[in-house]
Amino acid sequence: MSLYKKRDAAFPLYEISLSGATDHELQDVSANMGIGLSLDEIKSARNYFKSMGRNPTDIELQALGQAWSEHCCYKSSKPILKEFVFGIDAPQNILAISEDAGVVEFDEEHAYVIALESHNHPSAVEPYGGAATGIGGIIRDVVCMGAQPIALVDPLFFGRLDTPQEDVPKGIKHPGYLFSGVVSGIRDYGNRIGIPTMAGMVYFDDDYLGNCLVNVGCIGIMEKKHLIHSSVKKPGDIYVLVGGRTGRDGIHGVTFASAELTESSEESSRGAVQIGDPITKEPLMHACLEVNERGLLNGMKDLGGGGLSCVVGEMALAGGYGAEVYLDHVPLKEGELAPWEIWVSESQERFMLAVDESNLDEVLYIFRRWDIDATVIGKCIPEKILRIFYEDEMIFEIELEFLTNGPVYRRECEIAETLSPAESIDGMLSEPDDYNEILLSLLSSQNICSREWVIRQYDHEVRASTIIKPLQGKLGYSSHGDATVVKPLRNSYRGLAITCDVNPSYMRIDPFWGAASALDEICRNLVSVGGRPHSLADCLNFGNPEKADRLGVLHEACRGLGFVAKKLGIPFISGNVSLYNETALGSIPGTPVVLGIGIVNDVRECVTTDLKKAGSSLYLVGCTSCELGGSEYLRLLNRLDSGAVPRVDPDALDRSMKALLSAINDSVLLECHDVSEGGTGVCLAEMSLGGDMGVMVDIGSIAGSLRSDVKLFSESNTRWIIEVDTEREGDLKSLLSASKVDFCKLGVTSNDGRIRVSDGSRMLVDVSLKDARYAWERTIYNLIG
Amino acid sequence: MKVKDIRVCVLRLEGTNCEEETAYSFRQLGADAEIIHLKQLTGDVREDEKRSLGDYQCLMIPGGFSSGDYVRAGAIWAARVKSAIGGDLIEFIEDGYPVGGICNGFQVLVELGVLPGLGGTMAAEPEIALTINDSDRFECRPTLLEHENTCVFTGSIPVGMISLMPSAHAEGKLTLPLGEEDKYLGKLIDNNQIVFRYVDPDGEYSGYPWNPNGSIYNIAGICNPEGNVFGMMPHPERAYERLMLPDWTRNTGSSNAEEYADGRLYFASVLDYVCSKF
Structure with missing residues (x-):
């Protein structure tokens, strides 16, 4: 007998009979529905619905799959992050770690906002779209705090560009194709939306052949009084969905990000990659900032991983309440989406606003003026429950604390021994005869050579506030800078220095000192232009945490980051964890990308x-x-x-x-x-x-x-x-x-x-x-x- | 007129993205620059937000990727402007008011048919084109411009002066009708319509990268025969202050180093023109 029973409704909705299912059947349900829940997790779901006296609907199980994914709830990494990285106290912290982006004091009246995250798996499957939507997502993270984005950052990691095609395994794209696709995606999105791409790094190493890394960061500026939270304020707050329409693109992005890439990822997961639209985003960004600055919002959050399924519940619970949603009100790109698809779709260019009823008309008008869709799709209710209706029929009812309280694992962790430093290399290798040749070979090597090909494709000075540019030097002869500097305010010479870094070759040998070295280089780079290291964001790209040695690398890397940051008192203000970066070829080297921000007291001294x-x-x-x-x-x-x-x-x-x-x-x-x-x-x-x-x-x-x-x-x-x-x-x-x-x-x-x-x-x-x-x-x- | 009474309309649409710094440059010089959405000129907004081109003494079309530039750069916006306010714009130009386009704005003016303006104020079809760079890529790089002929946006710039202003575009190669290049070029030269040409640091008309897009005759900016409509690919608003230049850290010798850079003259010139003419 099938476990899936279609409900008698005018739209597709299934109930899943978990109550009598065997373990094997439960695992099949998780696999068939693509929700990525482990046996224990789906059992815990079963027990919950048993206690409610009914079976779950497909949309309810899908929502749990989203909420409990590694991507959304950091179930493997959280204990390690808490031990080493979180909680570095500094007077400049305004909002650390807890929301989509970190908020740090800039001057008496202003704050800057930073966010950094990965878009690795989508970019490995579809480099152009994956990278472009990565930029779109990170800009939303900054805008949803109420800040104007002022700079983009893009650390990228690929296999060696000269890898022979026959050495590229089946189902994997050549690093040259990925590299140029990713750069084009960042270029076309970043340039169109008019935010300068100011810093980044490009690194080539065989260990990224199977699984490239595309990390994206964004920095924004705001008046402190405009800080807005990802939360409702009170029951009765109206949920207004603004921006792009919802479609079948980007279904199961978070579960895709929480599994290893396989030979068939291209085919099975193409639908997990979203499609970006900077020309919807550009006015959307202005409209969101305008309604916020005019004090018309009670809360704002961007729709990223997990789409509506993550944003509605998280905003409600953050305010201490619940929500009800009229899912059939959501504007669609195409007809015939099942309710669960609407709920988990990660279609781009969307924000959720919480609006007081008295401000609703004005908010809707402003979005209309910018030619942006704005639709009332639900409201905040007093009890901490999420209910979803579709054509007046209730199809979802789960207590928010159960939904959002994902599991946390203390997984087994194995820390490898590392070498102690050698006093000399006499026994290891002989001294070169020709130093000229060595120096010229180093200068032309892929990790040292000029990045001009990349940098000049990005508009790195739109907004006219890039004071220290990524290429520095005499006209016509420039070389790489260590950091760039943006002057966020027209009437102030105070600036922000920006850099990002990690050295994967160090990480491969010694994750503790490798991570510590990344922080050292961040500080060096910031100081080089005259920036005082002020805050950090990390994007932790690692292998499968269910393998003890991989988790050991994450553990040591976090310990290394914390070791230096704590000693210097520089806070990690924002971050993201991307695990499962491995393929049949093995894991990537642990890659804790660090974005460092420095304060420049007077940019004229740079x-x-x-x-x-x-x-x-x-x-x-x-x-x-x-x-x-x-x-x-x-x-x-x-x-x-x-x-x-x-x-x-x-x-x-x-x-x-x-x-x-x-x-x-x-x-x-x-x-x-x-x-x-x-x-x-x-x-x-x-x-x-x-x-x-x-x-x-x-x-x-x-x-x-x-x-x-x-x-x-x-x-x-x-x-x-x-x-x-x-x-x-x-x-x-x-x-x-x-x-x-x-x-x-x-x-x-x-x-x-x-x-x-x-x-x-x-x-x-x-x-x-x-x-x-x-x-x-x-x-290049x-x-x- | 006095500068403080000059109202500048910096026109925007989805995808324009240089409007803030363009308006800022005018405001620094004391003019009243307003960033106006095209819908405000077509009346598709609330009463208090409606504007008319006649309220302004200068129209600026800033850089960006209007409507994404998913067809020829500037084409969609030009079509929208033409159908919405085409008549008003012709009148505005014929009254001698300045119209400036920077980067995407230059592309829009060409697509609108108001540049080069050889066949009247607004040609029915574009007469020339700004096409994809020879490198086939978006290029963001410093460029040097020699000022060859004066228009209302360059009155304060001495002829022969070389200015440093960055370029950032994918479609900036000025291209003349195939087979008639010499004829068109001759007209542009005879009419003194070629305002800026790309040069290298030695002041020579050289090739890539100093001519960043392969533009014919190294043309960086042209005006209409009357000189009150002017489009250029490089960005004067990104060269307004010395600190915006790519190599300012090399030139810090004197303690009272110039606070401003060459781009400022663009904005100052057009405001001077409006002050004296109206």
Whole structure:
């Protein structure tokens, strides 16, 4: 006998006889309906409906599948996040972790808002649409707090671009196709909606071949008094659904995101990818901000993962009430959607407003003026129950606390042993003969080469508030910056520095120090432009948490993030967890992407990474050790998994940051660039390329008895190379000494168009800027076209 | 007129996205710039929100992706403007009021047939086109413009001066009717309609990337023969202040460094024009 019984109604609705079902049948129900509930979870649903004296409807089970997915309730990651990452107290926090985006104080009257999340699985199946809707979703997260979006951020991770097609497994798309599709999707959505894409990273590694990562972040600005919550205020509040129509696109997005990708994901899950429409979103964003600023709203929340099924209940419960919904009122893109499909559809460009009846007409008028659909679909009721009606028939009745109280698991967690740092690499590899060749190869390598192909496709200066741009330097010669700076307010010189980072090669070897290194680099990047690290968002991309070793990686990564952030007192204000990033090829390396925001007191003091003036002096700030594990140098030599990764001393980081910020504040620095992938060698080359200016450097002054290749290519943390006018050298040295920061003089800038590096009397590198530029500039163009 | 009495209509529609910074630039100079939705001019709004083109002394069409630019850039918006307020616009132009289009706004003016304006104030069909960049990609990059002929938006810019203003577009390649390029180009030159041309840092008319789109004759902006309708691809509103420039951190030498950049002259020129003419 079938467990599914169609109810006698004019629309498709089934009741599912869970009460007498065997375990096997219960698992079949979960699989057939695509709701992703485990046996225990579906049993707990059965018990609930038993106590109600009836069987559930399809829409009720679908709603539980959404609400209890990893994506919505963080059932595997929550205990770990609570232990290490959440709860860093700081005076600037206004709203941390609890809603769609974090809210942080900007100045007395204003707050900034940040959000960061993943759109990995949709982008792996449909890169253009997946990435575009990722941008759409993250903008909604910021707008629904009441903030005007001012910047977008996009960290991306793919397989190697030169992967031979025959090495790409069945059912998986070539990294080159994914990369250009994702960039086009971000470009077309971000550019059209008119929010500058200002920062990001692109990383290529074989371990992302099966499962690329597309993370998206957004920063917004608002007057503090306009902060609005994702909550109803009181019974009688009217639910108004605004924006795009609801269709069959994006069904089961959250359950898709909470399972591993398989060979058949393309076919089975294509419908989970939504379709974005920036030209609906652009006026929608304005209309939502207008009704909020005019004080016409009691609450606002965006429709993201889980669609209506998540937003209605969460808003009601956040206010301490319940809701009833008239589902047949929801405007549809197409007819003939079953009620459950309407309820879980993740169609894009939608917000839910909670409106007091007295403001309803004005709200509806404003949306009409912007040519945006706005429809009353329900109201808030006093009891904490969610009821749904379809053509006056009740098809759903569940207590909200049961619905939204998803399970939390303390899953088994296995932490792998990691290597201790090596003192030297003498036994491991021999010193290279030709340093010129090594440097040029590093400059042209996929993880170091110019990102201009990506950056110039994004409108990174629409809104005319991008003060420090992603490409920095002399006109026609720019190089990468460490961070960008946006000036959010027209009448204030206060700015926000933006950067994001993680190094997956470190993560693969040592998730604790890898995550700690990500935070170190975030701080370095922000300080490089003159930003004081102020808040963080994390997007934790990991493998299947049901496998103990994968969860161990997540555990260690969170411990690493917390270790540095807590010491420095920088709060994680917002975040997202994306698990199940694995395929038959295995798991991705744990990838805790961190978005860092810094406060710039006066943007007129900002510095960039390009060399400014011939004859000025170059200093290396920080200590260099033999820390080559996961470095791009070892990748070049095919020894990527050897060696120990860089460690972090948060106290030294804190001292160095303060000293450099004070130097920037006093206009002592002409240039500042952090040392990261490719070590001091690549750092010097990038500075030279941006300024179109040569350098003459002697690394013999770097302390310790290190081999020349270690001094040049080790990726030790907490280091910068700075340029200082000879007249200010004295000021610089006394400042760094007084701050107990290690430093050494490397050399001078020159007008001869060459990058020259020696170790004492031994010449290591002597290449022309022209050759360096040629190596650095062309790689992506050559691989993608 | 006095600047404070000048009302500027910055017209918007779904998908325009440079209206705030464009209006800001005018307001900084003291003019009363209002961001107006096309529906406010067609009357499809509440009484208190209705506006008429005649209320303004300057019309600006800002950058963006009006209606998504899903067909030829600017075409949908142009069709809507033409059918809704085409007559008013012709009158506005013939009265000598300035009409400016930046980026997508330039595309709209071309699609409207008011640029280059060789066959009257508003041609029935577009006479020229702004087509897809030679690189086949959206390009956001600094560009240098040599000022060659003066129109009402460039009166304060010396002829020959090179300005730094960024470009950010996918469809900016000025293209003349096939086979008649020389004829059209000759007319544009003879009429002094070529206002800005792309040059490289040495002031030469060079190719990509300094000509970011492959535009014929390195044309970056043109006006109508009367000089009161002007469209350009680069963004003066993104070069209003020195801090908006891509390389300002290289030029911090003098302590009283100029606060403004070249784009400001665009806005100042047209306000000067309106002050003196009306």
